[in-house]
Amino acid sequence: MLRRIFLALVVAAAIGGGIFWWLTIPATTVANSLPAYTPDTANGLTTFNAGGCSSCHAVPGQPDRLKLGGGLPIPSPFGTFHSPNISPDPTDGIGRWTEAEFVSAVLEGTAPSGAHYFPAFPYASYGIARVEDVRDLFAYLKTLAPVPGKVRDHDVPFPFNIRRNVGIWKFLFMDGTPFRPDPARSAQWNRGAYLVNGFGHCAECHSPRNFLGGIVTAQRFAGGPNPEGEGWVPNITQKRLGEWSAKDIAFFLETGQTPEGDTAGGSMARVIRNTSQLSSEDRAAMAEYIKSLPPVEGPPRPTRAAKS
Amino acid sequence: MMMRTVIVVGTLLLGAGAVLAQQDAVKLAQDTMKANGRNMGTVLGPMVKGEKPYDQAAVDAALNQFDDTAKKLPTMFPASVKNAKWEGDFSPSPKIWDDKAGYDAKVASFAKVVSEAKAKVKDLDSLKANFPGIGRECGACHETYRLKKG
Secondary structure (H helix, E strand, O other): OHHHHHHHHHHHHHHHHHHHHHHOOOOOOOHHHOOOOOOOHHHHHHHHHHHOHHHHHOOOOOOOOOOOOOOOEEEEOOEEEEOOOOOOOOOOOOOOOOHHHHHHHHHHOEOOOOOEOOOOOOHHHHOOOOHHHHHHHHHHHHOOOOOOOOOOOOEOOOOOOOHHHHHHHHHHHOOOOOOOOOOOOOHHHHHHHHHHHOOOOHHHOOOOEOOOOOEOHHHOOOOEEOOOOOOEEOOOOHHHHOOOOHHHHHHHHHHOEOOOOOEOOHHHHHHHHHHOOOOHHHHHHHHHHHHOOOOOOOOOOOOOOOOO | OHHHHHHHHHHHHHHHHHHHHHHHHHHHHHHHHHHHHHHHHHHHHHHHHOOOOOOHHHHHHHHHHHHHHHHHHHHHOOHHHOOOOOOOOEEEOOHHHHOHHHHHHHHHHHHHHHHHHHHHOOOHHHHHHHHHHHHHHHHHHHHHHEEEOO
16 A cells, blocks of 8 residues: 555656656747848847847946956845856857747757756846847857956856756746737837847736746736845836837936936946937837837835935 | 043034034035036026027126035045935935045036036037037936935
8 A cells, every 4th residue: 555655655756747848848940940041130130129138248347338258246036146158259158049049048048058048037028029130149249359357157056956846937928929019009109119029028027927037927027126235126117117208208218318317227228329329210109009008007115224 | 531521522512513513514515516506407497498599698697606616525525524414305325425536527427517517508509419418427426426315
């Protein structure tokens, strides 16, 4: 009898393990599924700026935003990540990557080694992007200067350091289907929706997250505690931006100036350095989309600590 | 006894004086920054956006106020306000004192951009050309030397 129970447990564990294994297989794009294509590096640059790649991958503490040697520490409740080198350096960067490996990384969050990336890399947003935009981005990155230097490993404690578990995270929180335009909306609105939800990855910081680090869908864009630790990320639905015109939003994305005359602070200052490089049409599109976000109440903001 | 009273009262007065001076410094910093913000957000910004007509006198007044700010900034955050109570959303980052050289460099850069703007801004086009640079200076300093309360 006891033996039979033991056997049943072993079988159950094997099935459980098998399901876990199957659920957490990292997805990849294979080279022969990519049709022949001539990349457009000008659009690659747009993708680069919309994606804010430089905000995390530029070498910190120096002014050149195209020096993509990585190394920025990104604190989170799950540990500190260190952004990798994405310059075309053959040993320390992505110089030897194939195009398919790059597409897998950006759209599926899977490294060339076949391991899951941690979602500090916002592939859950990038995943809705057009594959052509990603191929253009790859071609553009290849035109930049290689930066030697390997970045240190992430500082992520157990159990979050087990990359296979990220497969479960992806299963729960990553949509992974390409962007579907809303035919009832204008072309400009759809372009904005694509940029804001895809490469712009605005929701990654401007939304509250649950205890597993997944975005709370019902409160998308409604702000929340800063995932990097200190402070609060503002609600960008009409709940808080009701008094901003679409023009004000576009102007903010260009100059970092709020209608009150204040300036973007914290990580948003880095974001503005990217969005200021976009075309005014793209900024206007993002603004139109953001202006259309229905008002959503964000999580309750803790009363300000009476810190002297 | 008399002597002791004098010392005690004197010390208290000095202490109260220091607190008052501290609050004055806080108020000066906050009022100056609010005035800067009003000039960016309600005077220059709307002209750049095309919501208000270009007005040279208003532009001059705003730029003069920035210039005045640039002159006050090197001494705006004395060590005495480090532990002061800052009402509102923002407070100075300790980096202002820990990285004095970096802070001074940012102030000098702001002062330079403002004096250039004062020399150059004569019409809407030159305002449009110089406005983003001023905003970048505000933002660059706030990014490092200002804290937003959570």
